[in-house]
Amino acid sequence: MTTFSEHQAAPNKNREEEARTGLKGFSTWRAVYLGVMIGFAVTVLAMWALKIHYA
Amino acid sequence: MTTLDYVVLFGTILSIAIYGFWATRKAGGLDTYLKGDQRIGWGTIGLSVMATQASAITFLSTPGQGFESGLGFVQNYFGLPLALIIVAGVFLPIYRRLKVYTAYEYLGKRFDGKTRLLGAALFLLQRGLAAGITIYAPAIIVSSVLNWPLGITVLGTGILVVAYTVSGGSEAVSLTQRYQMAVILIGMGLAFAIVLIKMPDHVSADGALAVAGAMGKLNAVDWNFDINERYTVWSGIFGGLFLSLSYFGTDQSQVQRYLTGRSLRESRMGLMFNAVLKIPMQFFILLLGVFVFVFYQFEKQPVFFNQTSWNAHKTGEHAVIFDEIENRFDAVQETKSAAITEFLTAREAGDATAETSAREAMLALHADSQHIRAEAQAALLATDAEVKASDADYVFITFILNYLPQGLVGLLIAVIFCAALSSTASELNALGSTTMVDFYRHVFRPKADDGDSLKASKWFTALWGAVAIGFALFANLVENLIEAVNILGSIFYGVVLGIFLIAFFVKWVHGTAVFWAALIAQTLVIGLFFQLEISYLWYNFIGCGLTMGLALLLQLVQPRRAAPSS
Numbered sequence: 001m002t003t004f005s006e007h008q009a010a011p012n013k014n015r016e017e018e019a020r021t022g023l024k025g026f027s028t029w030r031a032v033y034l035g036v037m038i039g040f041a042v043t044v045l046a047m048w049a050l051k052i053h054y055a
Numbered sequence: 056m057t058t059l060d061y062v063v064l065f066g067t068i069l070s071i072a073i074y075g076f077w078a079t080r081k082a083g084g085l086d087t088y089l090k091g092d093q094r095i096g097w098g099t100i101g102l103s104v105m106a107t108q109a110s111a112i113t114f115l116s117t118p119g120q121g122f123e124s125g126l127g128f129v130q131n132y133f134g135l136p137l138a139l140i141i142v143a144g145v146f147l148p149i150y151r152r153l154k155v156y157t158a159y160e161y162l163g164k165r166f167d168g169k170t171r172l173l174g175a176a177l178f179l180l181q182r183g184l185a186a187g188i189t190i191y192a193p194a195i196i197v198s199s200v201l202n203w204p205l206g207i208t209v210l211g212t213g214i215l216v217v218a219y220t221v222s223g224g225s226e227a228v229s230l231t232q233r234y235q236m237a238v239i240l241i242g243m244g245l246a247f248a249i250v251l252i253k254m255p256d257h258v259s260a261d262g263a264l265a266v267a268g269a270m271g272k273l274n275a276v277d278w279n280f281d282i283n284e285r286y287t288v289w290s291g292i293f294g295g296l297f298l299s300l301s302y303f304g305t306d307q308s309q310v311q312r313y314l315t316g317r318s319l320r321e322s323r324m325g326l327m328f329n330a331v332l333k334i335p336m337q338f339f340i341l342l343l344g345v346f347v348f349v350f351y352q353f354e355k356q357p358v359f360f361n362q363t364s365w366n367a368h369k370t371g372e373h374a375v376i377f378d379e380i381e382n383r384f385d386a387v388q389e390t391k392s393a394a395i396t397e398f399l400t401a402r403e404a405g406d407a408t409a410e411t412s413a414r415e416a417m418l419a420l421h422a423d424s425q426h427i428r429a430e431a432q433a434a435l436l437a438t439d440a441e442v443k444a445s446d447a448d449y450v451f452i453t454f455i456l457n458y459l460p461q462g463l464v465g466l467l468i469a470v471i472f473c474a475a476l477s478s479t480a481s482e483l484n485a486l487g488s489t490t491m492v493d494f495y496r497h498v499f500r501p502k503a504d505d506g507d508s509l510k511a512s513k514w515f516t517a518l519w520g521a522v523a524i525g526f527a528l529f530a531n532l533v534e535n536l537i538e539a540v541n542i543l544g545s546i547f548y549g550v551v552l553g554i555f556l557i558a559f560f561v562k563w564v565h566g567t568a569v570f571w572a573a574l575i576a577q578t579l580v581i582g583l584f585f586q587l588e589i590s591y592l593w594y595n596f597i598g599c600g601l602t603m604g605l606a607l608l609l610q611l612v613q614p615r616r617a618a619p620s621s
Contacts, residue, residue, distance in 0.1 A: 002165035003562045007149050018148070018319050029323065033140045036330045040136045043334055044288070047129070047275035054268025 056201060056456075060465030067238055067469040068476065072219050075231035079223030085505040088224035088512055089156050089488050091315035095226070099233045100325025103312045103481070105333065106232040106239070108302075111193030111475035112448070114239065117337065119360075119447030121344020122351075125272035127286040129338050134295025138303055139330040143323045145559055146304045151319055156492045157485075158310045158555070165558040166566030168497065173573055174554055175493035177547045178307055179486060183519060184543060186482040187526025190216075193475045194527065197468065199363045200452050209527045212475055217520030220480045221513050225488075228480040229315055235473035242470035243340060245463060246455070250346045253458055255353045262399045263349040269398070269414055270421055272345045275338065297595050301552040307485035347454050352395050358384040358431045360446035360453050365431075368438040376434050384427045391420035483523065487516030545591045546584060549598020550577045556599065557606050564610045572605035 001010045012018070019028060026032045056064075086092055095103075120128050155161045159178065163171030194208040219227050251260055258266075267273050277287045284290070303309045303326070316322030358381050359365040369377040394417040401409035432444040455467045491512040496503050503511065550573050557564050580598045584591075 001152065002149070002161070002558070004145050004149065004559045005562060007152065012152075014319075020320070021324075022320065029144065032323075032327060033144065036136050036140060036327055039331055040133075040334065043338075044133070044276060047126070047338065050264075051126075051268070051273045051275055054264050054273050 056464055056468070057461045059462045060468070063462050063465030064469045064472070067466065068215070068472050071231050071234045071238070071473070072215050072476070074234065075219040075223055075227040078230050079227040085509045085512070087226060088509055089311070089492070091224070091226035091229055093315060094317045095229050095315040095321070096317065097321040097324030097328065099229050100313055100316050100322060101328030101332075102236040103229045103232040103315075104303075104309060104325055104329050105336070106236045106474070106477035107308055107312055107481035108329075108333075108478070109239070109474055110189050110478040111471045112189075114243065114340070114470055114474050115193060115196055115451055116448050117340045118344035118347060118451035118454075119449070121272070121341035122348045122450045123344075123447050125267070125345060126275035126338065126341045127277060129275050129334065129341055130277065130286045130288055130291035131295055132299075132334050132337050133288060133291030134293065134297065135299045135333055136330040137292075138296050138299030139326045141300060142304045143326045146555075147313060147322055147326070148319060149559070150310065150314060151322065156314075157307050157489050158305050159307070159489060159493045160497075162554065162558060163493075163497070166569055170554065170566045170570045170573070171493060171497070173570060174305075174551055175489050177551050177577075178305075178489060181544050181547045182306070182308060182482055182486055183522060184526065186479055186486065186519065186523035187530060189475060189479045189482060190523055191527035191530040193471050195530075196448055196452060197471060199361070200449065200456065201468075206528060209524060212472065212479075213520065213524035213527065216476045216479045217483065217517060217524070220483045220487075221516045221520070224512070224516075225311060225315055225484055228477075228484045229312065231480065232477045235477040238466070238473045239470050242463075242466050243343065246451075246459070246467060247339065247343050247346070249459060249463070250343065250350050250454070254346075254350060257396065257399060258349070258353065262402070263346055265399070265402055266349050266352065266395055266417075267345045269417065270348075272348060275341075294595075297552070297599065298548070301548045301595065301599075305551050305555045307489050308481045311485050311488060312481060344451065347450060350454070350458075352388075353392050354458075355385070356388055357453065358428060359435065360449035361443070362449075362453070364442060365435065368435055368442065373434070373438045377431075380427060380431050380434060384424060384431070387420055387424045387427060391417060391424060394420055479523065483516050483520050486519040487512050490515040490519070542584075542591045545594045546580055546598070547577070549595040549600075550580065550602050552595070553599040553602025553606070557603055561603075561607065564606050565613075568610035568613055569602070569606040572609050573602050575605055576601035 001007055021027060021029055021032055023032065026035055083092070117128070150158065150161060153161060153164055155164070157175070159171050159175035162174045190209055190213050194205060194212060197203065198205040198208040219231060223230075251263070254260075254263060264273065277284065278289075279287050280289060281287070313322040313325055316325060357365070365377070394413055398410060398413035398417050401413050432446075435442055436444050452471075455464055459467060491508055495511050495515070496508055500507070500511075553576065554569055554573050557569050576598055579601055580594055583597065584594060
């Protein structure tokens with residue numbers, strides 16, 4: 001159980017608990033990661049807009 | 056610095072260190088010492104990861120970088136969110152599930168003992184040198200500006216951090232980092248507010264941004280595909296992803312921080328905290344430097360910010376040249392200040408023609424002042440070829456000492472020391488743990504019990520502390536030391552990441568293939584370093600690519616293992 005594929009395939013009694021994020025609106029970790037990437041994209045666009053506005 | 060500043064400075068750094076001692080005085084066994092008993096929440100982990108990455112030089116140099124080159128440096132962090140997602144989704148669950156103390160222990164479980172030792176040795180070599188620099192770099196700047204003896208500054212910082220790190224281990228590091236990071240954020244926030252308040256009445260925040268934008272300082276996003284451009288969105292995303300993955304996923308000074316989490320969720324949340332906040336934090340530190348730049352358009356700016364060095368070389372026949380440069384610079388700055396005011400007035404009045412002509416005059420004068428600053432650096436080098444000609448590291452501390460009110464100067468100097476202490480503590484903690492777990496208990500004393508291992512951990516942490524302090528004390532004997540350590544890091548980081556990526560994702564490659572691949576790749580990277588004239592950052596890509604490619608190749612040509620008999 002040392003590679004990622006083995007880790008994914010191995011039985012895990014804590015899987016359900018580990019999948020829980022405890023965040024409203026982001027019930028899965030995939031949703032959290034997507035939210036982080038959307039936040040990153042928005043930040044980059046905001047910084048770009050700042051540059052263009054004051055160019 | 057006034058008495059009040061000294062009270063704030065020493066009160067802040069000593070009270071946090073004493074709290075670290077006190078809160079962890081009953082620290083129990085080995086698990087508590089190395090992983091804080093895995094009872095730490097996501098907020099502390101998030102701040103701890105952030106504090107480990109942000110050394111004192113981050114808070115001294117980054118505003119200076121904003122002052123000189125604008126916001127472009129923020130793009131360096133564009134690969135960080137994705138890297139942290141990969142670490143949280145792939146690296147972290149496996150580390151936790153295998154209950155490892157160090158990242159290199161994982162290599163032992165995945166491959167074999169020799170690959171584990173190779174990974175650990177590469178880490179110790181690179182991080183051991185970096186710990187010395189983490190103490191030395193801020194000490195040299197602060198001691199030079201405040202006329203403190205360098206040796207005492209290094210020893211004071213070093214002994215304090217070694218004391219609470221040795222005493223309380225990982226938990227003390229995480230707890231102190233929480234408060235050190237709070238001091239850093241409050242201090243930087245106050246500096247940001249004060250630079251805006253201290254702007255002349257006719258310069259609003261919008262006006263300051265307009266001046267900065269016109270002078271090309273708001274270049275936070277550059278979509279250019281040119282690989283010769285130092286900071287672009289693309290180099291930030293690809294290069295930054297690679298560097299961050301290596302740093303957060305395989306460097307024990309970071310791995311140890313998030314392994315202290317009380318659950319997988321807490322560790323993941325701590326990493327996501329950084330994925331969300333790191334870029335805005337760097338952006339605001341750079342923007343602070345940009346505002347300091349605008350501020351100095353209306354205040355008397357030194358032609359060279361490292362005034363100690365400038366005044367020390369302003370002697371004899373050179374004094375005349377230095378004076379002449381200063382006078383010309385002051386005259387241009389004064390005219391430029393008037394042109395900027397004209398530009399802002401025209402902008403506010405909505406007079407496009409006047410705004411354009413004032414803008415052109417302002418930019419021409421800015422080019423003149425930049426030219427004179429370059430002349431000043433050349434004149435300084437002419438007096439002493441060994442002198443450091445860049446003054447960017449001195450911009451922010453000069454602003455702090457000259458324009459912040461009493462008490463806040465002490466707080467901002469405390470910010471610099473808090474950053475130095477927090478990143479050094481993580482480094483020493485990781486160096487001590489790796490030496491104990493991957494060498495002492497793995498090679499020399501496999502039968503050592505937890506009590507014996509705990510004592511050994513403390514001794515190894517203290518030993519690495521002594522090495523770091525010794526290195527910092529004699530650092531000035533080596534030229535371009537900071538760059539040398541960065542180069543050293545880039546030479547080793549790629550190979551280490553290559554080993555870990557094979558470990559996680561390519562199941563059919565075994566220890567012997569990856570071990571020899573890493574050794575060959577490391578030798579080739581060192582050889583290429585002396586042959587090629589490319590930016591040292593590329594060695595991260597080259598090292599990782601070579602390690603992975605060679606490991607796959609060696610595994611393919613290696614005789615297959617006999618299948619186990621049924």
